[in-house]
Amino acid sequence: MRRASPTRTGSGPRGAEETAPAGRSAGSGASGGRLAGIDAVRGLAVLGMFAVHVGPGPVPEGAGYLLVAADGRAPALFTLLAGFSLVLAQRGPDPARRPQGWARRWRPLLIRCTLLAVLGVWLASLWPGILVILAFFAVYFLAAEPFTRLSTPVLTAVAAVSVVAGPLLSFLLGPVFGYGASGRGLVPEAADLASWSGLGTVLLELLLTGAYPLATYFPYVLAGMALARLCDVRERSVARRMAVWGTVAAFAGYGSAWLASHVFGARQRLLEAIAVHHPEALSAADPVREVLQGQYGAVPSTSWDWLLVADPYSQTPLETLGNAGVGCALIGLCALAARHGVGARLLRPLTVLGAMALSAYVVHALVLAGPAHGAASWSAWLAFSGAALALTWAWQLVWADSPLRRGPVEHVLRLATSGRGRA
Template identity: 35%
Template sequence: MTQILSPAEAPPTPRSLPRIVGVDIARGLAVLGMIAVHTTSAEQIGEFAHFALSGRASILFAVLAGVSLTLTTGGTRPPERLGAARRSIAARALALFVLGLVLTQLGSPALVILTTYAVLFLIALPLLRLSWQRLALAAAVAAVAGPLLSFAIRSRMTSPDVAGESARFEMLTSIDGVRHLGSVILLEGTYPVLTWVPFLLAGMAIGRWGLRRERVGAVLVALGSTLAVLGLGGSWVALNLFGGKDALVAFLDKSMPGEGVQMLSFMLRSSGPGVVGTDPWQWMLTSTPHSGTVFEVVGSGGIAIAVLGLSLLAAGIAPRLLTPLAALGSMPLTIYAGHIVVLVLVLRSESFTYSWALPVSFLVVPLVFATMWRRYLGRGPLEWALNKIGAGAARLGSRPAVS
């Protein structure tokens, strides 16, 4: 007697599927963008560049996570039986959650996003059968309803002592801690699930729609650009033409008379803690990174979709030139976790002094490492481990076959 999976039940593995180079390129850009935010400041790379990368690189990664979920569960046609695939995804989510807690425990200045990704994967499990049309509709509804529901719930809660927290091991040591952990993950953290679900759903819709279609890159660029204009442009209109900015300036002037205009200008050029304040309600008209408003979700989500489209176009124009970026994008977990560990070690070194060598090294070394590892060893080490965990979980519950 041996334990096997039927062909319909066996989840496809990344090695058995032809890779879409454009997706790897986009994923590589997302990882490099997050590294750049973690190792530089606005003064070093320019205020606009830092503002453009903050939040949006991680959103691109979340969209691509949704794409990957659908690509590895049948692409445009999900298999009839998804039990094994769901067990595999759930096991990987648990591993990501634990890894996220471990990386946070190291004390890195970089806020770790893996716990949010893990919960998003679990949320996706019952949605894997949905068509791209239903996934797109769900993403659209969540993009509006998620931020509004978050705002409504938080309006009735006491303001947190710390804004933009990350999940930590010590939150699991008491009932109150677990409640706080749930609030951080779902509502109040830097990457609150309630306002990040639309990004995953959008990626899943794109994956189900199909990335091997003719002119898919151009379509995604057009769609993403339209959403970016609607989100970011809509925020500008609401703030400047419908009194949103005046209301916020008046509110800020109450605490610092005469400084409201300057304070608001600074805040609109800065990254938020994950969600906006609930008083006054006009904070919901902003679209700054990590603000969690409808305008930010739509606008930044649109930017992510457009970048994916551009990456698909670039892959068709200069695939060899972009090989290092695609190699990095094929092992994002290894590079992401690795850069956090190394960053902690560097910053704890007594001989550390900041120079441009830090961000340059953190951007160049991963490209070289990924290129060489991919060429000679294949799958990244953490990707390999996660694949083993998922494959083991997929075999659980499989029916025995007579040998």
């Protein structure tokens, strides 16, 4: 039986194991600073994910603004970093340097994606109270491989087009498959794989109607890939420009949505559409947010004005632009901070956590499926955050001279895809 979409959402783990161990990269020169800065951003995304999963509701007042800032941006940031990481893993911007031949190109990727998908389906079946993203990440990585061979100008153009084309496909194709007003926002579970019809449902969720479908989240991957090609954050000036232009993009995305909603009447037209297609949401404090909470990752197809909002998880062009801008700015800022000894030391706990984000994700999902099921408070967020920072730090100290320093789950993936004898 399919369960209804929960009111909380999942976030993503570390994208690809491209970085050096956090404990050895921070402050170790330009290249190390670049990698430490990226892991630090990923560590921030982990803390944001905890805030969404176990923190109180995002109320825009006082400390609640921290939760508002994390709401909807954590999975977007993870996915953007996944694309960024894929390009860094190439060890150079030239696509011609990638391994040739089917076996060298696809076999490790297929193994990694299969393991991620199996792990994601298993965690989702435990009912941890979150929408597990790992199976979707497997699809992102498979879809991204052909794009890694595009030239930088073509990749950049494709990424820009996808920001609009992906949400538009979600809007237009939803009604074609019977999801015009409801039924979206689920994740694949083990029970879905027991029949052919269930397999078809899983495929549709992964591509179009799920919580993090390819249609609306893959633009983040492409944007991250384009950023990594265009911006070598080893250069201080480039990192500074990323911080500035990322901020501009964020204001452009969120600001345009605010103007459309409050100046040009889009919100009023949405309320009228909600009265017709989602009458049950009218009693909520924010009917627009109430509808979007049941449509994670998909754009509702009941009004064209849905494409003009930028609320969390709306996955419209404007929200995608705003979220990508936030990610770009954070990468630039953390790369700048990681270039200096003091900044690298301050970022070190986040860098270590970000380097082991996949392990942290799996462990936190298991805890939510058991002793912490239903947790939703500031104390729960502090407990999860403190435990994650302390345990990942201790793990890196204990396994400092071992391949296990990357994290237990990361190490298993690396062994499965590269073999014990490969670096």
